Amino acid sequence: MNLHRLGVKFFAGDGATIALPEFLPVFHRWIQQSVLDELLLDVADYSHVHAGPGVLLVAHEGNYSVDETGNRRGLAYYAKHPQSGDVAAMLLAICAKTLRACHLLEREPTFAGKVKFSGDQLQIFANDRLNAPNTEATATALRPAIDGLLAKLYPGGKCEVVRVPDAKERFTVNVKAPADVPVGELLKRIRGE
Amino acid sequence: MNTWKQVLSDRMPAAWAEEIDVFETQIALKKQGKVDDKLFAETRLRRGIYGQRYDNGQRHDGKAQRTLTFPSAGLLKGTDTRWDAPGMQRIKLPWGGMTPEQMDALADVAEEYSDAICHVTTRQDIQLHFVHIEDTPDLMRRLAAVGITTREACGNSVRNVTACPIAGVCRDQTFDITPYADACFRFLLGHPDVQDFGRKFKIAFSGCRENACGLVTMHDMGFIAAIREIDGAMKRGFEVRVGGGLGAVPYEAKVLEEFVPEEEILPLTQAVSRVYARLGEKRNRARARIKFLVDRLGIEEFRRLVREERKVIPHDDRWTDYIQDVPRFVDEPLKAGKAAASAGADPAYQAWRSTNVYRQRQEGYAAVTVTLPLGDITCWQMRELAEIARRYVGDNVRTTVEQNILLRWMAEADLPALFAELLRIGLAEPGAGTVVDVTACPGTDTCKLGIASSRGLAGELRQRLAARFATMDQSVKDLRIKVSGCFNSCSQHHLADLGFYGVSRKTGGRTVPHFRVVLGGQWQNNAGSYGIAIGVVPSKRVPDLVDELTAKYLAERNKGESFRTFIERSDKKELKAVLDKLAVVPPYELDRSYYSDWRDPREFTLDDIGTGECAGEVVSMIDFDLQAAERQYFEAQLHFNDGDFRKADETAYRAMLQAAKGLVRTQFQDIGDQPDRIVAEFRGRFVETGLFRDKYAGTKFAEYLFHRHEDRQRRFDRDHARHLLEESQLFIEAAHACHAGMLERAAAAKAKPAREPAAPAPA
Numbered sequence: 005m006n007l008h009r010l011g012v013k014f015f016a017g018d019g020a021t022i023a024l025p026e027f028l029p030v031f032h033r034w035i036q037q038s039v040l041d042e043l044l045l046d047v048a049d050y051s052h053v054h055a056g057p058g059v060l061l062v063a064h065e066g067n068y069s070v071d072e073t074g075n076r077r078g079l080a081y082y083a084k085h086p087q088s089g090d091v092a093a094m095l096l097a098i099c100a101k102t103l104r105a106c107h108l109l110e111r112e113p114t115f116a117g118k119v120k121f122s123g124d125q126l127q128i129f130a131n132d133r134l135n136a137p138n139t140e141a142t143a144t145a146l147r148p149a150i151d152g153l154l155a156k157l158y159p160g161g162k163c164e165v166v167r168v169p170d171a172k173e174r175f176t177v178n179v180k181a182p183a184d185v186p187v188g189e190l191l192k193r194i195r196g197e
Numbered sequence: 198m199n200t201w202k203q204v205l206s207d208r209m210p211a212a213w214a215e216e217i218d219v220f221e222t223q224i225a226l227k228k229q230g231k232v233d234d235k236l237f238a239e240t241r242l243r244r245g246i247y248g249q250r251y252d253n254g255q256r257h258d259g260k261a262q263r264t265l266t267f268p269s270a271g272l273l274k275g276t277d278t279r280w281d282a283p284g285m286q287r288i289k290l291p292w293g294g295m296t297p298e299q300m301d302a303l304a305d306v307a308e309e310y311s312d313a314i315c316h317v318t319t320r321q322d323i324q325l326h327f328v329h330i331e332d333t334p335d336l337m338r339r340l341a342a343v344g345i346t347t348r349e350a351c352g353n354s355v356r357n358v359t360a361c362p363i364a365g366v367c368r369d370q371t372f373d374i375t376p377y378a379d380a381c382f383r384f385l386l387g388h389p390d391v392q393d394f395g396r397k398f399k400i401a402f403s404g405c406r407e408n409a410c411g412l413v414t415m416h417d418m419g420f421i422a423a424i425r426e427i428d429g430a431m432k433r434g435f436e437v438r439v440g441g442g443l444g445a446v447p448y449e450a451k452v453l454e455e456f457v458p459e460e461e462i463l464p465l466t467q468a469v470s471r472v473y474a475r476l477g478e479k480r481n482r483a484r485a486r487i488k489f490l491v492d493r494l495g496i497e498e499f500r501r502l503v504r505e506e507r508k509v510i511p512h513d514d515r516w517t518d519y520i521q522d523v524p525r526f527v528d529e530p531l532k533a534g535k536a537a538a539s540a541g542a543d544p545a546y547q548a549w550r551s552t553n554v555y556r557q558r559q560e561g562y563a564a565v566t567v568t569l570p571l572g573d574i575t576c577w578q579m580r581e582l583a584e585i586a587r588r589y590v591g592d593n594v595r596t597t598v599e600q601n602i603l604l605r606w607m608a609e610a611d612l613p614a615l616f617a618e619l620l621r622i623g624l625a626e627p628g629a630g631t632v633v634d635v636t637a638c639p640g641t642d643t644c645k646l647g648i649a650s651s652r653g654l655a656g657e658l659r660q661r662l663a664a665r666f667a668t669m670d671q672s673v674k675d676l677r678i679k680v681s682g683c684f685n686s687c688s689q690h691h692l693a694d695l696g697f698y699g700v701s702r703k704t705g706g707r708t709v710p711h712f713r714v715v716l717g718g719q720w721q722n723n724a725g726s727y728g729i730a731i732g733v734v735p736s737k738r739v740p741d742l743v744d745e746l747t748a749k750y751l752a753e754r755n756k757g758e759s760f761r762t763f764i765e766r767s768d769k770k771e772l773k774a775v776l777d778k779l780a781v782v783p784p785y786e787l788d789r790s791y792y793s794d795w796r797d798p799r800e801f802t803l804d805d806i807g808t809g810e811c812a813g814e815v816v817s818m819i820d821f822d823l824q825a826a827e828r829q830y831f832e833a834q835l836h837f838n839d840g841d842f843r844k845a846d847e848t849a850y851r852a853m854l855q856a857a858k859g860l861v862r863t864q865f866q867d868i869g870d871q872p873d874r875i876v877a878e879f880r881g882r883f884v885e886t887g888l889f890r891d892k893y894a895g896t897k898f899a900e901y902l903f904h905r906h907e908d909r910q911r912r913f914d915r916d917h918a919r920h921l922l923e924e925s926q927l928f929i930e931a932a933h934a935c936h937a938g939m940l941e942r943a944a945a946a947k948a949k950p951a952r953e954p955a956a957p958a959p960a
């Protein structure tokens with residue numbers, strides 16, 4: 005499957021809501037301190053739009069976003085350029101980047117523990133209507149890569165994977181895992197630590 | 198099939214498909230090093246692909262300037278533009294027209310190649326940001342498949358042809374100008390006579406003279422619908438204007454022809470294009486827009502040349518072919534018009550309806566403005582809006598120059614249902630065309646030329662004003678605010694009641710974002726008159742300034758007096774005093790918030806500069822001179838307002854000389870007051886050495902001084918005085934920037950030896 009524009013979003017948990025503009029200085033600091041292992045370019049503020057990409061940390065390989073698409077806040081990361089490995093390997097790498105950013109935000113001192121992510125709900129999407137239209141065929145083709153990812157995150161657990169059926173929207177599946185695992189633990193699992 | 202090229206091959210117009218293939222080949226050749234950087238830059242610009250901030254591979258992160266080490270390190274897409282740096286894709290929408298199918302395609306490409314946002318511009322285009330050059334051919338194919346081209350969206354070519362968004366449904370129109378705007382776009386797209394311009398060329402159509410929609414007088418060429426009786430028959434035609442433009446120095450377009458019959462508009466446009474291509478400035482970008490040519494030749498001579506040209510252009514059937522289709526170019530409403538049963542009881546609906554709904558000339562129909570905050574709409578909202586359009590209005594959707602989307606031909610009876618739908622997708626904000634509907638250019642968010650954060654400020658103003666909108670006096674609600682990131686006026690700040698554009702000032706050796714305040718512009722009458730610059734305030738005090746100025750207006754206006762008239766008759770010294778009160782920047786140690794911009798927490802500096810003592814003396818002297826120049830500029834404005842154009846002109850010229858002298862004095866104390874000597878020394882020491890050179894504008898601002906200094910047959914009229922006032926203000930800004938550069942270099946020079954090990958003492 006010729007596909008690299010994949011993305012993963014972990015949803016924010018219940019609790020205090022941080023105003024979107026408060027993420028701006030955090031992302032700028034990440035750039036200053038080269039916190040992530042990739043070329044970070046800029047921060048884009050879309051806090052004024054409804055249910056949109058919120059605040060973006062634009063990187064060369066992909067974008068991080070405190071994303072509110074679908075009226076649900078979460079941290080999304082999606083790739084823009086091909087990475088090494090097959091689709092399954094790329095999906096693992098993308099999910100690892102998402103979890104790393106989630107973990108950093110949870111530990112961000114300025115948020116004083118108010119940012120939490122649900123470790124049992126995530127979304128996997130493909131930004132590519134040519135190679136991954138929102139169809140059952142795509143779901144079938146991507147299933148092994150998705151299963152491989154979920155087996156790493158939730159070994160032995162049975163996850164519910166449901167495709168969002170709207171044909172006009174990009175290919176998206178919502179995943180409900182059997183247990184709410186802290187993102188720090190998920191990060192360890194995906195890294196094989 | 199696994200490429201868009203294959204999938205869409207039979208859905209794209211063949212010529213467009215071929216152009217995109219050619220462009221894709223040019224990309225491949227560029228990657229192989231077979232295309233010159235400059236040539237490739239103009240090639241991509243003509244396909245609407247623009248550079249974006251930091252694309253030279255340098256970015257200041259608030260602490261230090263950093264190099265962005267992109268993977269394809271040595272590869273460029275322009276002389277100093279990194280290949281991998283994200284760029285902007287501008288998408289032309291002639292007369293702002295969009296169909297639901299096109300909206301879907303725009304949403305899809307925004308989601309897959311950009312950042313999931315479609316940005317509506319002040320010229321009815323859509324812009325996508327953070328796009329990689331190698332994604333653009335497929336992006337273009339997907340748009341071409343739904344009838345959209347990006348060709349000539351940027352570059353020295355005919356840009357989007359804009360038109361009143363309510364054309365055809367307007368209660369005041371002379372006739373629907375849409376088919377004429379469309380014909381003009383199609384005729385000029387790729388036309389050989391428009392390929393050799395020194396600069397861009399913007400065209401607008403307006404259905405009437407009085408209202409604002411077409412903004413004809415601020416365009417390179419503009420058409421205002423008119424009807425005349427000729428040989429006993431009523432004939433459609435246009436008043437044609439030429440040589441307008443905002444940019445750094447705004448010019449009002451002059452009447453080229455008072456009435457041109459419909460069959461003559463395309464050949465006349467072609468004749469104008471040929472004269473402009475032949476005689477317009479090519480080398481000096483600063484004076485290359487057609488407004489300078491018209492000004493230099495005078496409108497009478499320009500008209501003569503155009504008429505001569507018109508006589509010799511070979512006939513082209515396309516000049517008149519479209520006219521037979523004009524009667525068929527009528528909107529088809531999707532649903533039968535029906536008046537609303539009641540005004541509804543919901544206050545939110547009523548508030549929205551009072552500002553966002555325009556009653557069409559056609560009984561039972563309304564045109565509805567969908568307010569987009571800062572011109573932004575998410576790809577999800579765009580797709581949902583396309584669905585809503587399919588259900589209520591069909592293809593009758595347009596973008597507006599106020600960065601909104603208009604749904605036309607809404608049956609009035611459906612308005613409550615539409616409101617509920619818009620509410621669901623977060624697009625039911627009231628306040629269209631009011632003080633909360635702030636227009637902003639991209640500014641420092643993405644634009645390479647941005648000085649201050651226009652979107653940050655606009656977002657802040659929107660939020661604050663919206664919070665108290667319901668209780669505002671109607672005359673304040675009716676004001677318009679427009680914010681540009683620099684003097685280039687992309688937000689059209691000259692036409693706003695309250696206009697702002699980004700500048701910077703040095704305080705204690707640090708750079709502080711500021712906005713210059715331009716008051717009393719006129720949106721009506723097709724951008725009837727431009728505002729006047731009053732002074733400069735720190736970015737962080739602009740919201741307070743808006744409050745102070747609107748309060749002053751409410752307290753001191755005459756009965757029924759508009760803001761513009763109020764500003765016009767106000768004592769400018771008093772207005773300036775309001776600004777001056779807010780102009781003080783506290784020391785960095787006391788309040789750091791002034792030293793960063795709205796919604797950008799990075800410190801607003803270009804380098805880590807301390808308050809270098811070495812620059813102390815230089816600073817104080819030049820500061821004094823620049824302040825004197827500012828004061829003279831202000832006095833020139835007062836003379837202008839009093840109608841003394843000669844005095845205004847001479848004082849504005851003196852202000853430039855004063856600023857130039859200030860700079861020269863940093864190197865040559867005894868320069869004296871002789872204008873010839875000041876200009877010669879300034880040229881030799883600052884212009885020829887590159888010290889006064891603006892990174893993007895080059896020597897444009899210096900030329901304002903040279904041009905005026907050498908103008909021995911000066912005409913002292915209103916237009917010339919007004920232009921010189923603008924030029925003088927920009928020159929003084931450039932002198933401030935030059936001075937800031939000097940300080941930075943002095944500080945860097947001082948810091949350098951301290952970091953390096955001391956040289957060994959000679960044996």
Ligand code: SF4
Pocket residue numbers: 638639640641644645646647648651681682683684685686687688
């Ligand atoms: S006004 Fe200046 S900052 Fe704004 S878009 Fe135009 S050039 Fe860029």
